[in-house]
Amino acid sequence: MDAKVPPYMTHYKLYAPPFFNFEQNYFYFLIAELYANIGAEFAATTAVVMDFLGVFFFSMGAGLLEELAARIAEIETELKEKITIENRLKFHNTEKEHEDRTVKELKKCILIHSKIKKFLIAAQNLVSPIIFIQVVISTAVICMTCYTISMFSPADGASVFFRQITYMMPMGLQIFIPCYFGNEIMIAAEKFSMDIFHTKWYNGCKKFRTAFNTLLIHASQPMIMISGVLFKVTLENFVVISQLTYKFYAVMQNMNANQGLQSMKVEE
Template identity: 25%
Template sequence: MEVVMVIEEEEKNNEDALAEKIKDEDVLARSFIFILGILLSAEIANVLTNWGDMSKLTAVVTLLMTNCTHASKVAVLLRRQARIQTLLDTADSAAFSRYDKEYEDLLINYTWKGIFHHAIYQSFGGIAVFCWGFTPIADFVAGRSRQLPMEGWYPYNTTATPAFEITAAHQGIAIIIACFHNVAMDTLMTGLITVACCQLAILERNIISIDNKASIRGMQNDKPLERNTLAYQLLKRCAMHSNMIFHFISEIQNIFGTVIFFQFLSNCMIICLIAFNVSQINVYIPAVLIGMLTYMCCMTYQIFIFCWHGNELHLHSMRLVTAAYSNNWFSNTERFKRSLQIMMIRAHRPLTLCAGRIMLLSLDTFMQIMRMSYSIFTVLQGSAA
């Protein structure tokens, strides 16, 4: 009886702790939406008040497009949270060899690749945000008129004290949160693609080593099975693993494909508009110039990491075909050969990710987007001249 009471008390404490955690997360999410919502509203109002003035619109619309895309990604992640959690659980499961020492070198290698891309991407964003936040301080030191870190329309005089200090602080906090959160969401998507690439590399190694593993396990068994039977069992395990990987990649496509497409369209416009704004600057303030250039690099790298990871996924899937030839298939049974042939036929259809099922995530797509941005930039330059 006492044991039952102790168990019930522990369950009640766990439920209370979970409810308290959910409540804290809900408060944090509401605060996050409130802070960014004010900034987004001020930017939208600023665009509406300057409608028709192309010189001002090109200056204010870039950050608005970034924040609108950010808001759409937040909406998608909240709406598809359960499916994303399922992907994360799969990535952390034993089925994906998460804790297998045999593949430790591959897991470490792909983990460091993900960290490398995140560090570069976050560095560009962090420098841009720091420069924007430093703008009011630089203006004060240089004796220039007060200017907020970012353009926005507010229903009060933003140059008066303490309205200027409060608004500048709010913009600084909001843009820092938006920067880190945006980078986190993007690297979540590319991180899942990295997991898929890592699993394809593990699958490739397993297919190549089927014959060796079958021979070793056959000798270690007290009642050794025939080597060909063990090889067939290992091949079945590889087939099950490949099906899990294919489903994993299909879910990534279904969840994030549309968001990535709109991200590409937005960034294409942002890159050319920033380049145009830089070319139109008459007085070069170092903090402003560095902030704009690093912001453009950040937007460019944002496109690049998606295209690079999509390209890597394609290359990893194509290597499965040659992996099938690399094991000792010719000395196995007909059943093994037929099953391996089915896997090879499936591997001949390369795994690809698409942005909105329109643009392939590849390095060729990245170059096409860069050329498109430059074309739009030259059109804007011609119209301004």
């Protein structure tokens, strides 16, 4: 079949307005084919990268906090060794060197914690608009899909019903995955704060206790990722969105049921 004979078919299924009939116009067909290939190969890749950008930064931040907590635990082990050294009546110079080493390591941990917070703030500022737009669009799509589902029963159109349900699943994942990893940061920060609070930091020297108080103050501040202005990227908000979506679906079902009853009364 000659490729320049209408109707022209693109490699991807496209929807176009009536005035842009690319199936009959070869020039429009070239534009549509170019748009389809660019959209599929570049725009789709960019969209996937943007979806996972926040997940990548959030998971990295949670991992860094867990690694820092393990480093603090090693310092606590050093403190226990200090007590053992004192009980064995080691030389004063050895104890002084041990104290300086623990204080130096603690100051490194304070600096690392400060850099992790700066990293998470920068990541939040970068991906906050992306996550907010993604959540708004996905929520709107889920609501409209629920409305479409409420228009008919599964028995009337099982294939359409199944297609709508499977279409909602990735939309839900686009909200759930960022919320899950944002929640992981909050949990990791809370666990880090509790772990260092229960550390036997009071066994250290005066310099160590002073530096540790600084770390306690910084760690006591919660780390909650925020998208947009008010939306907190946590599992709690994902549950709230799911509840609102279900309520919208229930309202649509009731409206359709009432319209069905009214139509039956009119026919009677």
